[in-house]
Amino acid sequence: MALTIYQNVMSLNTQRYLGQTQNQLSKSLERLSSGLRINHAADDASGLAISEKLRGxxxxxxxxxxxxxxxxxxxxxxxxxxxxxxxxxxxxxxxxxxxxxxxxxxxxxxxxxxxxxxxxxxxxxxxxxxxxxxxxxxxxxxxALWSASSDAISAIIRDDVAEGNYKIELNTQAGQNQVFKTDIMTLKDGIIGAEIVTSGSSSGNLTNVSFVSDPETMPSTGTAYFSVVISGNGVIASSSSTVQTLAYYGQPGSSFLVSNATAAATGGRSGYIEVEFADDANAGDTANVTLNVRFIDALTGTVSQWVKVTAAYTALSSSTYTVDTAAAGLQNSAGNTIDIDFSFTLSASGSVQSGDKVLFSLSGGVAANGNYAGSGGGSIQLTGGPVGQNGPTIYFTAQNSLTPPDNGDTITDYNQVQVYYAQLNTQTGNLDLGNLTLNFKELSNDQPTPNGRTMTDAFDLEITGAGEAATTTTKLKDISVFTDADGNNIFSNKQELTIWGNGSNITIYLQGDDTIADLEQKLEEAIAELGMGSDSASVNSHLVDYVSMPSNSGERSVKGTFIIQTALTGEQGEISFSGDQALIDAFSLAEIQESVNNTTKVTVKDAHTGQLVGVDETSDDRVYGIIDGVEIVIDSRAGVTETWNSVTQSIEFATDTSSAAKEHFLHVVDxxxxxxxxxxxxxxxxxxxxxxxxxxxxxxxxxxxxxxxxxxxxxxxxxxxxxxxxxxxxxxxxxxxxxxxxxxxxxxxxxxxxxxxxxxxLDVADEMATFTRYQILSQSGVAMLAQANQIPQMALSLLQG
The missing domain is CATH 1.20.1330.10 (f41 fragment of flagellin, N-terminal domain)
Incomplete structure (x- = not known):
């Protein structure tokens, strides 16, 4: 092997291995520090991918x-x-x-x-x-959430819904409403009533008199009604005072006849003249006869003191006597002298006895050109009745003395005019004096006028007595059903009557001085306030009717009963009543017509595409199953019209022919x-x-x-x-x-x-073995690197040699 100085290949080799060892030692140390086998994607790419998915x-x-x-x-x-x-x-x-x-x-x-x-x-x-x-x-x-385009439909959420926009068409066959009838309202002992029952005009009662109230000691009429004649729509010519013989009372054996009755001065007051004989006289007698005379004012009811009048004998073919009241000082309630003249005659075998009586009517005259139409004045005459007598004509010349002017507000104002009626009892000789009040209403104008306007017409007046049907002006305390067997009147205290219906209730308060008409109005207003009335005023005015003029058949065949109903058909229109048991028992409400629900065909389409969703027919105002999870609730008014039939005297319900063309929309969101x-x-x-x-x-x-x-x-x-x-x-x-x-x-x-x-x-045990291995290798590599770095120094040994 060559020995070099510039290149230490063994050192490089040792460094390479030492670097690899250090790298592995670093990774092992990172794993041991983190506790994770995979710290970087490079540690295990596929393992990291699987691990991350599993972690998610x-x-x-x-x-x-x-x-x-x-x-x-x-x-x-x-x-x-x-x-x-x-x-x-x-x-x-x-x-x-x-x-x-x-x-x-x-x-x-x-x-x-x-x-x-x-x-x-x-x-x-x-x-x-x-x-x-x-x-x-x-x-x-x-x-779910929902909204509807009209009050005709609503929804109840029952389950998971099929959301969308739906067009709903209704085709309805009208049902019928619930109708109640009360017990017969009869007058208790000592009470009388007055009721306008028919009119002298084919167009109805055209007078300003809306109702007659507070009758006292008037004779019961049965079917022999009084006729009340109201004059005043025009210019009245002057009229003189007139007197008319009304009735006689003669004791057994008496026989006389009054004739030639005339009137001069009367002071403009109208009323009755009662004449009572104070002496006996027989045919053939020539002596004068003494009479007692008094005046009864038909407007105030004031009865004057008796005055003595001499009936002067006149020698004729039969016994005739003449009377002149002027000299006797007979005066009316205004202090004016009353001057009437009359004669009475005894037949060939006739006689008059002390206590015999004659009753006259006296109509006071008026001046010419009394413009009643423009002043609110006029005249009143009470005629007919059970004895068929013509009462005096009572004149009202003062401004607004009969009819009040229209003051322009929304309240109908009335003027109460009390008149008196006298009747001579032909069996007892007693003079029966009664009275009643005529209620004149204002006539509506576009603007208030200075004076009222009195309209001319006539109407028939019924007077009822104890045991007969009460009238609309009868007070509740005067009705027999409201008095118990012990004589206690339930209206000695204020009574509460609660009407229940349409998921709510309302309480009305009744007092003894309330009239039949007041009760009718309170009940009507309560039913309307419960939302069970109609948009038609004519229908609402007949939600509660008191039968004062019965018909031959049908609901109104029983006089003196209330008919109570709502303007809604079916169960939605049902009402009930609660209150003191005595009050409920007195009314004795009976259901004379059961409610019948409308029958409605319901067609549902998709509002956007027009595609048919479903069709169903219901008779309980609810449909479930056409729209998933939604119960459709139908207002009983939808598709039905209600009208008052004046011929049948009933509220009639019919299919609204235009309802089929009406579209209702329901928006449903899941x-x-x-x-x-x-x-x-x-x-x-x-x-x-x-x-x-x-x-x-x-x-x-x-x-x-x-x-x-x-x-x-x-x-x-x-x-x-x-x-x-x-x-x-x-x-x-x-x-x-x-x-x-x-x-x-x-x-x-x-x-x-x-x-x-x-x-x-990380498997810590396994990694520790790996770490130990690389740690030892690292130490060995460092040692070997040191040895390798010493190799070039061997070249010095050669140079020294």
Missing amino acids: QITGLKRASMNAQDGISMLQTAEGALGEVSSMLQRMRELAVQAANGTYTSNDRIEIQKEVDQLKDEIDRISTSTEFNTKKLLNGDGT NSTDLQIGANQGQSLSVSIPQLDVEGLGIENVTLVSQTLAQRAIPDIDAALNKVVTVRATIGAQINRLEYTITNLDTARENMTAAESRIRD
């Missing part, structure tokens, strides 16, 4: 297991809330069974209903407020909760909890205020319980599934972690 799966499985745990927590939150809903439904069912028992009064059931209402409110609150991480769980939003329970795409569990408020459970109309309604509520609550139990069972099954899922995920993660460990983790 391992971390995914770990996160999926945590997701499943979160899902269990969410489902347990929902199930816990539904547990309380289930408990509340069980309590509601218990209350329904309790209220269905006949031992309870209406007041008792009202108290039961209060708890039911609170339970329903709490179910709604739980549905609205139950959340997990701000995500609503029980109101349906966690499953908003279900997907739990990612796997490491890879598509490994998820869909959780859909339906809408579980009172509407979704179908108990929004559950009321227990009557025995019948309580019995009907039991199956509704059972159905709601079944829905809750079904959802809870589904949630429970999903929780169990997720627990198995977690176990499986953890097992898979464990096995994958072991596989990944075998690829990437």
Whole structure:
């Protein structure tokens, strides 16, 4: 071997090996420091690729297991809330069974209903407020979201939905509404009523008198109605005072006849003249006869003092006497002298006795050109009645004395005009003085006018007595059904009557001084406020009708009853009543027409493509199964029109012919909760909890205020319980599934972690042996490098020799 100085090949060789040893020693030291067999891709390229994939799966499985745990927590939150809903439904069912028992009064059931209402409110609150991480769980939003183009349709989310935009067409056959009738409202003893029953005009009552109220001691008419004649639409010519003989009272044996009755001065006051004979006279007697005379004012009811008047004997072919009241000082209530003249004659065998009577009517005259049409004045005359007498004509010449002017507001103003009616009892001789109030309403104008306008017409007036049907102006305290067997009137205290319907209720307050008309108005307003009225004013005005003029057949054949109904068909239009048991018993409400749901053909199409999705026909206003997961709720007004038929006197429902052309749109978006329970795409569990408020459970109309309604509520609550139990069972099954899922995920993660460990983790024992080997080799290499570096020095030995 050559010995060189410039090139030390052995040193280079040693350095090369030492470098390799150092490199391997460095890698071994890195592995031992990191604990990983693969620290760089160069360490094991394929192993790194497999390891990274396994790592992704391992971390995914770990996160999926945590997701499943979160899902269990969410489902347990929902199930816990539904547990309380289930408990509340069980309590509601218990209350329904309790209220269905006949031992309870209406007041008792009202108290039961209060708890039911609170339970329903709490179910709604739980549905609205139950959340997990701000995500609503029980109101349906966690499953799907929806919106509709009109109030005619709405949706209840039942399950996973097929999202999209849907066009819904409705073709409806109208059902019928529920109709109630009350007990007959009759007048109690000592009470009379007054009712406008017909009109002298073919166009109806054209006068300003809307109603007649507060009758007192008026004679019952039966079918012999009074006729009330109102004059005033025009210019009235001057008229003189007139007097007319109305009735006689003669004791047995009396026989006389009044004639030639005239009137001069009367002071413009109208009323009645009662004449009573104070002496006896027989045919052939020539002595004068003394009479007692008094005036009864038809406007104020004031009865003057008796004045004595002499009937002067006149020698004629028969015994005739003439009377002049002027000299006697007879005056009216205004202090004006009344001057009437009349004669009475005794037949050949006739006589008059002390106590015999004659009754006259006196109509005071008016000046010429009284423009009643422009002043709101006019005249009133009460004629006919059971004895067929013509009462005096009462003139009203003062401005607005009959009809008030229109003041331009939205309230109809009335002027109450009281008139008096006198009738001589031909059996007893007593003078019966009664009165009633005519209510003149203003006539609407575009602008307020200085004076009212009195319209001319006539109408027939019925007066009813005890045991007969009450009138619209009768006060509730004067109706016999509101007085119990002990004589106690239930309106000695204010009464509350609650009307239930459309998932809500409203309470009206009734007092003894309320009239039949007041009760009618309060009930109508309450039903309309419940949203069970109509857009038609004519329909709303007949939601509650009091039958004062019965028809020959049909709902209005019973006089004195209320007819109560809504403007909605089917179950959506059903109402019920609660209040003091005595009040409910007094009304004795009877269902004379059951509600019938509309029958609706529902056609659903894709709103974008027009492709048919499905068709179904329903008679309960709900359709489920056409759109996946969505129950379509149809308003009973959709596709139906309601009108008031003035001929049949009923609210009629008919198919809206234009409804078929109407298109309703429903937008549905899937908003279900997907739990990612796997490491890879598509490994998820869909959780859909339906809408579980009172509407979704179908108990929004559950009321227990009557025995019948309580019995009907039991199956509704059972159905709601079944829905809750079904959802809870589904949630429970999903929780169990997720627990198995977690176990499986953890097992898979464990096995994958072991596989990944075998690829990437370092075998420390094996690596320590490797490290020791390279450490020794490194030390040896360094030593050998030192020796190799000494070789060139051997050349010096040769030079020294």
